[in-house]
Amino acid sequence: MTAIGLRLVRPGAIASRRSLRVLEHDLLVFRRGWHSYLLSGLSQPFLYLVSMGVGLGLYVNRNSNLPGGVPYLDYIAPALLVTQAMMAASFESAWPIMGKIEWDKTYHAALNTPLGAMDLLVGDLMWIAFRATLLSVLFLAVIVALGAAASPMVVLAVPVAVLTALAFAAPIMAFTATQTGDSGFNALFRFGITPLFLFSGTFFPIERLPLFLQPLAWVTPLYHGVAVARSLSLGQVEPVGLTVHILALLAVAMAGLAAARVTFRRRLVV
Amino acid sequence: MTEISTGQEPLIRARRLTKRFGSFTAVDGVDFDVAAGEAFGFLGPNGAGKTSTMRMIGTVSPVTAGDLTVFGLDPARDGARIRTRLGVVPQADTLDNELSVLENLLIYGRYFDLSWAEARRRADELLDFVQLTERSGDKVEPLSGGMKRRLVIARALINEPSLLLLDEPTTGLDPQARHLLWDRLYRLKQRGVTLCLTTHYMDEAEQLCDRLVVMDRARIVAEGSPRQLIDRYVTREVLELRFRRAEGETDDSAHLNGQLEGLAERVEQLPDRVLVYTADGEAAAAAAYERGLRPASVLVRRSSLEDVFLRLTGRSLVD
Numbered sequence: 001m002t003a004i005g006l007r008l009v010r011p012g013a014i015a016s017r018r019s020l021r022v023l024e025h026d027l028l029v030f031r032r033g034w035h036s037y038l039l040s041g042l043s044q045p046f047l048y049l050v051s052m053g054v055g056l057g058l059y060v061n062r063n064s065n066l067p068g069g070v071p072y073l074d075y076i077a078p079a080l081l082v083t084q085a086m087m088a089a090s091f092e093s094a095w096p097i098m099g100k101i102e103w104d105k106t107y108h109a110a111l112n113t114p115l116g117a118m119d120l121l122v123g124d125l126m127w128i129a130f131r132a133t134l135l136s137v138l139f140l141a142v143i144v145a146l147g148a149a150a151s152p153m154v155v156l157a158v159p160v161a162v163l164t165a166l167a168f169a170a171p172i173m174a175f176t177a178t179q180t181g182d183s184g185f186n187a188l189f190r191f192g193i194t195p196l197f198l199f200s201g202t203f204f205p206i207e208r209l210p211l212f213l214q215p216l217a218w219v220t221p222l223y224h225g226v227a228v229a230r231s232l233s234l235g236q237v238e239p240v241g242l243t244v245h246i247l248a249l250l251a252v253a254m255a256g257l258a259a260a261r262v263t264f265r266r267r268l269v270v
Numbered sequence: 271m272t273e274i275s276t277g278q279e280p281l282i283r284a285r286r287l288t289k290r291f292g293s294f295t296a297v298d299g300v301d302f303d304v305a306a307g308e309a310f311g312f313l314g315p316n317g318a319g320k321t322s323t324m325r326m327i328g329t330v331s332p333v334t335a336g337d338l339t340v341f342g343l344d345p346a347r348d349g350a351r352i353r354t355r356l357g358v359v360p361q362a363d364t365l366d367n368e369l370s371v372l373e374n375l376l377i378y379g380r381y382f383d384l385s386w387a388e389a390r391r392r393a394d395e396l397l398d399f400v401q402l403t404e405r406s407g408d409k410v411e412p413l414s415g416g417m418k419r420r421l422v423i424a425r426a427l428i429n430e431p432s433l434l435l436l437d438e439p440t441t442g443l444d445p446q447a448r449h450l451l452w453d454r455l456y457r458l459k460q461r462g463v464t465l466c467l468t469t470h471y472m473d474e475a476e477q478l479c480d481r482l483v484v485m486d487r488a489r490i491v492a493e494g495s496p497r498q499l500i501d502r503y504v505t506r507e508v509l510e511l512r513f514r515r516a517e518g519e520t521d522d523s524a525h526l527n528g529q530l531e532g533l534a535e536r537v538e539q540l541p542d543r544v545l546v547y548t549a550d551g552e553a554a555a556a557a558a559y560e561r562g563l564r565p566a567s568v569l570v571r572r573s574s575l576e577d578v579f580l581r582l583t584g585r586s587l588v589d
Contacts, residue, residue, distance in 0.1 A: 017383075025377045029368045109364035111330050113381035113429075114350040270291070270331060 018115050022123020023130070025110075030131075037131075041138035048080050049073065049146055052203075067205065070150075070234060077148040078233035079202040081139040082161045082225040085132040089165035090193050092128045093172040094185045100124075102180065107268060117268040121260050125169060132165035133158065143233075151235030160232070160246075164225030167249045168193075170256025177263035196222045201230075224248045279342055281306050281433055281464050282327055286336035289322045296322040298488035299336060306432070309455075309465040313475045313575060314485035315585070320468035321361060323485075324437050327466065328358050340433070354382065357431035357463075361438050363418045365410045371421060372397070372406040375428055382429040389428065396424035400454060416447025423454065434458065436467040440474060452477055472575040484575075486583045496575055503581045504573040505535050507551035511544045511558070511565040529561045538580060545580075547573070 030037070053073030060072040100107045100120075107120050136158040143149050175188065199209060200222035206214055217223045224245040231237050280303035289297040297319040304310040312320040325331035327340055329349035338345055340352045366374050372393055379389025397403045400420035405413065413421065419439065426434060439455070440448040455478055459465055469475050475482055476496045484492040484499070492499055513525045522544050530537050530546060533554050538545040544565075548554040551570030558565075580586055 018381075021377075021380050021383075024380055025366075028373055028377055032368075104367055105362055105364040106366045108330075108360065108362075109366070109378070109425075110381060112328060112353060112356070112358035112360070112426075113378065114353050114383070115381050116350065 016119060016122070018119040019121075019123035019126065021115065022110070022120055023126045026124065026127035027130075030127075037134065038138070041135050042142065044084065045080065045139040045142040048084075049077055049142060049148060052076060052080075053146070053148060068234075068236070073146070073148045074150060074234060075230070076203060077143045077146075078154065078157045078229035079226040081136055081143065081157055082164050082229045083197055083200075083202055083222065084139055085136050085161035085165040086168050086222055086225065087193070087197065088135055089128050089132050089169040090172055090189070092131060093124075093169040094176055094188070095182060097124065097173055097176045098179060098182055098185075101177065101267060111268060117264045118261060120268070121173065121257075121264045125166065125173070125257070128169045129162050129166055132162045136161040149233045151233060153235060153237065154233040156232045157229035160225055160228045160249075163246070163249045163253065164221055167221035167225070167252040167256065170253050170260055172256075174256055174260035174263045177260065177267040196220050201226050221249055221252045278306065280304055281341060282310075282466065283339045284323075284327075284336065285338075287323070287326065287333065287338050288335040289319070289326060289331065290334045295488050297326070300483075300485075300488075300490045302483055302490065302493070304464065304466055306464055307459075307462055308480045309459050309467070309478050311466075311475045311479035311482035312468040312485055313470070313472075313479075313482050313579070314468075315470055317487075318485040319488040320485055321437055324435055324466070324468055328356060328435055329353055354429065355432055357426035357429065357434040359419075359422050359426045359434070359436040359439055361441070363422050365418060365421060365425075367410050370407050370409060371402060371413070374410060374421065375425055378425045379428045384428070392428055392430070393424075396427055399427075400424045401450075414447070416443050416450065419443060419447070419451060420454070423451070427458075431463070433464045433466065436465065438468055438470070440469075440471065448474075472579075475575050482575075484579060484582060486579075491582045492578065499575060499578045500573055504577040505547040506549050506573060507547075508571055508573045508577060509534070509546035509548060509551040509554045509558075510567075510569040510571065511546065511563070512542065512567040513544070514566040525563065525565070529563050530558060533557050533561075536581075540586065545577070547577070 053076055057072030057076075060066070066072065066075055110120060111117065139161075140155065140158055143154060172188070175184070179185075199213065200206070200217055200220055202222070206217040206223065209217065228242055228245045231242060282302070282304040284300060284302050286299045286301065287297060288295070288299050300319075300323065302310075312323060314320050322331065326333050326338060326345065329340065329345040329352050333345065341355060343352050345352060366377070369377065375393035375396060376386070376389045379392060380386070384392070394403075397406055400423060402417060402421060402424065405417065410418065410421070423436075423439070436455070440451055443451065452474070455465060459478075465478065467478065479496060481495050482493070482499070483490045492503065494502065511522075513522045515522070521539055521541075523539070526537075526544065530544075534546040534548040536547040538547070546554055546558075555568050555570060576586065
């Protein structure tokens, strides 16, 4: 596994010119619907931040139980930025990928060209990273407009969100390539993604979780992404902790990529 | 196996080519050569191993055992290089429903590393060739089956391949759509494109193929030109007799009662009719009548590859 992982680190091996062609394909599809992406990319963060940050925050702030007396809006804004990127990436690496493998079989058409299974995997991961970037930048704009960030370092929450997105997308793509239909996705979202969204320190510190659940939060990539983005946004950066969080995210993304490399080959090259 | 007479290196060369999926053997040690410029066919029923063979040639399915070279290259090592010069029309359309007709061609051109401008130039030309220019901006979904097939063929030609692989190109199409497609394939052949196709249609094999192999149960059971195969395995003409069956009769033996003996080289009883293989169908029909046979319908026709297949395997081709 490590050998595979290390080989993947070579940038030339990952982002070959051929995988860029796959990204081009996805951008061509995106070109048709970019306005709706833009609209939902701006309205979603606005609705979330106003209802939860401002509305719910009114009651939370009254008790001011958050560490350092941080306003609730400032507390959840960077977390929601990361969460939204994670959600979009999880979705994109499930149903649309299944479509390309099984329903429309467009991956099979692409494999009749010089492209290989690895190019498809990496190209679509690049697209997911692109989409996460776009959503995060829009989210950031809303955060800034609402004055919900204490530090200009909040802009670095964007790359953190993209890395978190990839830490979800890569393993989910690995999983998708083992499935023949979408029934597995319902379980994945119901028992995996949604609980993570709620319990990864997004809405309240994980110290509030029952003691036995806390280690569970540590192993989920969302917890690490949220922690980093929040510390950047609040301007409370602690270098060692930040490094550990980033390394954890990288490790999950790389492990996911290595697994996806195996499952993609197994599924597409028979 | 007949040797290729040109003396040139064949475009495709297979020796003891084998494909296994677990314990199932899809292709069982087949030998064949395809020469540049010819139209070569794999004829056989579903499950005979045609598609598996094509996928190995297309370098998308690893060879289990035996030797295979395409353009003199090894699919395992030079897959991408081989695919650069290959056009593939798969059994399923695999078109991109999220893109327009034109965009389907453009992005495919990009996969072959063409510039956008060059991809555009070729796409326009190909849309014209397959008569889809007016649908260029449309989505793929509402196209008819025949149009989708033509678009897939256009897509397969975007890299100007010297070898075109077609897996059951006209399955599920109405006769008009089939003839339009055959015409386009014939034109490609005239331009020097080597065609390699699978089919379970006799007329298609007779129309398009210079040479073909008949596959059955993972093996090649015969090889030659359509004419050669017909000459070798069947008679020139076939007399088809249908009888009106009485209640409870499951075959026509009661009617025949040995009365065709000596009339024909071979008699084949099918569930719905009797085939009488003979050089002169009219004469055989007259003789049968003289002997007292009273079939409900009589048809004399030229024998076809269908008869060859029946002869070779004892089964009809399209079940």
